[in-house]
Amino acid sequence: MYSRITRCIIALLVLASCKSENKKEESNTWRTKKAAIENAAHNQLLDVEKKEGWKLLFDGETMDGWHLYNGPNANSVWEVVDGELHSNTNDESLTAGDLVTDQPYDDYELVLEWKVAGNGNSGIFINVIEMPDVPTAWQSGPEYQMLGADHMDYNVPEKRPGCLYVFQPQQNKVEVKQGEWNKTRIKQVDGKVTFYLNGVLTAEEDFSTPQWKEKIAGTHFSKYPEFGRTTEGKIALQYWYFETWFRNIKIREL
Template identity: 75%
Template sequence: MHTKITILSFVLFAMVSCKNESKKEETQTWRTKKEALENETHNQLLDVEKEQGWELLFDGKTLNGWHLYNNPGVNSVWEVVDGELHSNANDESLTAGDLLTDKPYTNYELTLEWKISSRGNSGIFINVQEKPEIPTAWQTGPEYQILDSEHMDYNLPEKRPGCLYVFAPQKNAVEMKPGEWNTTRIKQVDGKVEFYLNGVLTGEQDFNDPEWKKMIAATHFSKYPEFGKATQGKIALQYWYFETWFRDIKIRELQTL
């Protein structure tokens, strides 16, 4: 009888210990994830990023460093909400247009995160030439495509997210994450550009290559004489009637030989 009680006690102790250990492990996992989310920071630079020459293009609080293309100082669709740069597509009293950096860039690496509403369309224009006689940013600046997976153009090869819009399909296949944050990286050195979406190389083009002129001539952009000519210029975020969110916009200028 004593032996049976001892065995039963041992089994019960082992079961309770395993349960407590499992609960402890789950609690630690939950706490780790919870703490990570609570301590998640955005629109800030790490010390190592500062050492590497990175600068914030968006401070998470204001539109400092940005203005509406050809229309600075107006009450535009662009606003800052909860540390995110948001395009407000719900208030028709606001002035619509693309948001442009105050400063032009030549050789640089740009990173940012973006999220877009269902069926939404947007983009990032580079090498934009802001001139009163040119009404829109896209008439000079080639576009890094941003598109929601529910958009009717999503499965068109030359209009997929991360593409050099209209000119080439994704160099390597990758999906955008619907309803979630996606990561973009754009690198340009001496007119040679690389596009990345969620860590995958999606586009490459040398804007100094004579072939680039032929590519432009084969599209509707041939109607716009300034399109794709520059290898330096401002960076613009496209507004296209749908809500889009941006954060962690960082840039570092690159030195070349």
């Protein structure tokens, strides 16, 4: 039989060992999580995404699949930096304008991540008609609104992030993560569109109805005959004088 002193010593050694193992486990867990964050793969498709029909709209290295609206050969403000699609606002020799997909889409689901400067303003235009006599993407394509939290319109109900710009306030309130990546999802089927910001439903509209035409007639967009008239078109990323970043742009046709 062990003496009382010996038993105490053994108990202390066991306790110290447990604490050491706990610390080791916590340390290993933290290192694993940290490594996962640091080594997260962007602009790539998982095997399950490929099976579901997802395709990359941005490969993280080139501008393939995109061009400047009405300026496919222009030396534009858009560039790829560190695996991110970036709007360069500092070089005035570059051609400013919205970036548009080479291909049109009708029924689809689009997901992407974005950041914008604190007082920045950007957006995603859908169903864009690219024509020489339509000078800008916003004159044909309804807009998913993107704003920095310091922008003067941030708290204007019909101009909040994730809104169908000008037409309706956020369906459910959600804030942007300033300085961090925000997640957007846009789904359109038979003209019925839904917008999401950071997992929250922010807008719903049916572009195929007479009511939609009536809504257009009540806004300044009524001056532009091509605006909102189709449920098929190109997707455009808005350039608006402040830096914007995009990554993980994926689409699947439905």
